[in-house]
Every structure is written in C-alpha cells, then in structure tokens.
Amino acid sequence: MNFYVGVDVGASVVRAGICDHEGKMISRASCPTRIRGRNSLTDTIIRAIRSQTAVGALKGQVVRICVATVGPLNRRGGIINPANMPKMGYLPLVEPLHDSFGCEIVLVNDCVAAALVERERGRWAGVQNLTYVSIGTGIGAGVVADGRLLMGKDGNAHEVGHMVLDCEGRLKCGCGGDGHWEAYCSGSGLPAFMRSIADDMPKGKLKGSGLYKLTMHSRRSLKATTIFRWAERGDVLAEEVLRRAGWLNAMGVASVINAYDPEVILFGGGVVLGNWKVLSRHMVPHVGLFTRNRMPVLNLTSFMDEAPLRGATLIATECEAFEELKPWRYHRV
Template sequence: MKRRYAVGIDLGGTNVRAALGDDRGNVLARVEEKTERRKGPEGIVKQLVRMVLTVTSELGLERIEGVGVASAGTLDPERRVIKVFANLPFNEIPIVDPLERELKVPVKLLNDCSTAVVGEKTFGAGRDFENLVYITISTGIGGGVYVDGHLLFGKDGNAHEVGHMTIDMEGRLLCGCGKRGHWEAYCSGENIPNYARLLLHGREKEFEESMLSKIVGGD
C-alpha cells in the first residue's frame, strides 16, 4: 500500500514545532523554533511556511496530503482563524487561507489539545477508551475531550477550553484572555509566579525566613 504523508504543526505561545509524518504514525523529520511574536500574524504565517518547507525538503512538498495546524487559543472554525490567542500580543490570526495560498495544499486548523487527544485515541494510551480527557499545562492550560467515542467541540468549537473555566469567583488574577478568575490565570506556566505572589501577600516576612526563599535566592 502506498504510504501517505502530512505535516503537523504545533503552534504555542512560546514555541512552534513542525513535523513530517506518515499514515503509520512515524515521524520522519521535525523542526522547532521560538514563536515569532514581534512581526504580527503575518510573521507567524511566514514562519510556518518556512518550517513546512524545511521538513518536506527531502520528500518534496508535492507529495504531502496536507498540513494540520494544532494551535493554542480560542478558534473560529467557520472563518478558520485563531480568534483569541491569550499568550500572544495580538488577537486574531488568519491561519488556514494564507497557508493554503502559499503552500498549495489543504490546511486544517484544530485546537492543540483536541489534536493531542486524537493522537492518544489513535496511537496512544486512549485507544481502548470511548471517554477520554487530555489536559496540558504549558504556557497556558488546555484540554481535549472524547465523549462516547466522539471528539467534543460544542456549539462554537471551543467546549474543551478548560483553562478558561472560572475557578475564583473573586477574580483576583487576570487571565491572558482579558478575563479574571480563570484556571489559566493561576496554574499555567506563564502565571504560576503570579499565583505564588498572591498566596504570599501579607506573608512576605514569613517567606523571607523560609527554606524555599533560600533555595530560590529570595525571588
């Protein structure tokens, strides 16, 4: 049987990764870079195009079936854009249309954690389960969910966004999305230091005398 190839992109607030894979689950080439944050949405699209060309340089772009973009953030499935990317300094990123114009192959956009849970369901720990939850804690917090064997999207395609559930009704910390009290504002890699400062408020003297303060040099 003829092997089929595709490129997968993992677009995060800190890093972006691209990999060439086949329909047997083999990764044939990969590249990783820091996410281009300074040149706006156009800069990110140019970065993704360059990375796709890099991982397909030996095989040839004309031999791939398409490109899948797994992105953090709130997506608009109908317009095929990233609507809100909480950890980047701009709100809307057109992804699918610009990439299809540049690469001349089909491009699909899906939330990064939904993509990850598809991977676990297809190749990994979730193969034998109809109900499955995948959670990642990185720059932000995300989730992907299977219910009765079906990938959960919800009416607007973002039902799995567990990082933006409200866990603090007082809203003491601001999330990167602009709202207060979200789980991501307290426990994501970007915001754990803010939560630590909140917990230490009024207890600075106690912290200065603690073993933890000595370990981290008082920071």
C-alpha cells in the same frame, strides 16, 4: 513524494512533523514562536515546513496540513486573541497556508489533537470517555465523550483554563478575565500567584524563604520552574504556592470530571511533565471533595511533550477516517 504535515503551535515553539502516506514521521522541524505581526506565525509555519519539503531528497508535494494550535480558534480559520500571545488580535492561518501549499488545511485546538491521538494510539486507546488536560504556559483540554471527539461550534469546546475558580477574581488571566484557573496554575500564572501569596503571608514566616528574597531582589521576571526548584529544597513560600495550586488544580480537574465524566484523564503540558510527582501529590487527594462522580484514572499522557504534534500528524494522514473533523477541513476549489 507526497507529504502529510502535522504542526503543533505552542506558546514558545512551533513544531512540524513531515510524514509519508503511512503516517510514518520522516522528518521534523521546529522554530521559536515569535509573533511580531499578523502574518508572522504563518510565515514561521511555512518556513518550518519548506525547510524540510523543498530541499534535497525530501523534495515533494504536501497533500494535507493539520495545524494543532493554542486557541481560541474562529470560523474564519485562525486564532483570535490568543491568551498566551497578548494583544495580537486575529491571526489568520488556514487561508495563507492554503495559498502557499495549495493543499487541504485542517485547523484544530492542540489539546483536541492530543485527545484524538490518545484515543487512537495511546496506552488507553479505545476508551470511550477520555480527557486530555494540558497544564503548560496555558491550561486547556481535549475531550472524547461516548467515543466521539467533541469540537464545539467554533472548535473551542473545553477551554477549561478559563473556568472561574476564584469568584473574587484576584488574579487576571491573559485573556483579560478575572479568577480563571490559568491565571493561577499555568506556567504563565504561577509567578503572579506566588506574589499574591507572598503579599498575604506574615513577613516573619517569609524570613526563611530564599525564593522570597530572590523575588524581592531580582528585577527579572520569575519563571514557574524556579518555584518548583525552590519547593524541592523545602522553601516555605514555594511549598505554600504548590499547596494552594494543588487545591485549585483539584477544583479544575473535578469540574472537568463533573462536565465530561471520563474514565481517564491524561495530563500533558510543560508544567505537568516536569513536575508530575509533586503536582499530583498536592492535587489528587482533594479532587474527590469537589465531585460526586466515580473517580477516573489520573495519569500522564502516553506521548509526553509530543501529544499535540502526534495528534496533528495523525489528522494530516488519516483525516478521512474521523467523521467529527469533516467541518474543519478546508480546501478551496
């Protein structure tokens, strides 16, 4: 049997979807993303795929693998200095996977894969100008403009999480830059943003904040989800964090609108998916203040947390149909 494999490399989980020639997902596997060395990510992907394709009834030949991954990507076929996996330098993906499976490999940004599957299969399929924005561990985007999937010279078009929203650069991003959107509003950035807000708030106002007390007395690093849970209880610090993050998200989204003029922006990523109601309540009313373009529809992705994986499996099975991806297909003869 021939297989087509889509892989979604997230900051915390690597997921593989094994498809038949019609693109039907017949099996899936997932492993935690543990980067312990230059080759450990590739080894994880190989293990995830082999656990499904080298055993039992599913034994067969892999025809093509599409890896949709957090960026930034480079032309050598790997990830370079990923912001969410600090100090890792260059992580090769394409050549080691090609050596292991002897098949064509396509490497794309995870949000680009998500934008493609929204264009082809989503609720807004067929819309000519569509943007996918992910707010999860990091922040990124994928863009369809005038019907065409935008890629950029190295596949890094729309690394929107690294747009500067705070020119005073108070918080440092995982990429090393100052004042980036991701440093404040992503899952990895929100806890540091909360601490900087707490430092600025009058101590009298913080007296009633359970979140503040927890932060002061717990040595464990706080997670973004904790801030959202405290906001549900009306915690004064948590609400202030979400209020200010709402303004920054509005600035980021307005910049996306100014750059790409989409009909629709579809949001994904762990921070958005668990908290869309509260995030959009704090963000949407302010977006129009930062753009003069006609407002697009702002909504959740059609595929929830599966969008990058569904995009990767679509590319793996139907790559020939997408002219934009031609330069990104690798097969050594």
